Amino acid sequence: MNMLTFELPSGRAPRGQPILAALLSAFEEGFGKARRYQTLARKSDAELAELGLAREDLPRVVMFGKPRSGRSGRAKR
Numbered sequence: 001m002n003m004l005t006f007e008l009p010s011g012r013a014p015r016g017q018p019i020l021a022a023l024l025s026a027f028e029e030g031f032g033k034a035r036r037y038q039t040l041a042r043k044s045d046a047e048l049a050e051l052g053l054a055r056e057d058l059p060r061v062v063m064f065g066k067p068r069s070g071r072s073g074r075a076k077r
Contacts, residue, residue, distance in 0.1 A: 037062045 040048070040058050048054065053061060060066075 033062050 037058060040053070040062065041055075043051075045055060048058075
């Protein structure tokens with residue numbers, strides 16, 4: 001009987017549980033970012049401006065946490 005294995009990009013072989021935990025963690029992070037985006041998207045342009053955001057900044061803010069520098073308002077740094 002042969003065992004089928006694959007290597008990760010780091011060169012380490014998978015060990016079952018850590019791979020599953022990493023996958024579940026990635027799903028949890030993705031759903032959290034989706035909820036954050038939806039919460040921000042529901043705000044009016046005026047409410048976003050109070051946060052120092054523009055509507056076109058939302059994907060970047062959700063993924064990376066910072067608005068583009070040079071925006072007016074109280075932008076996080």
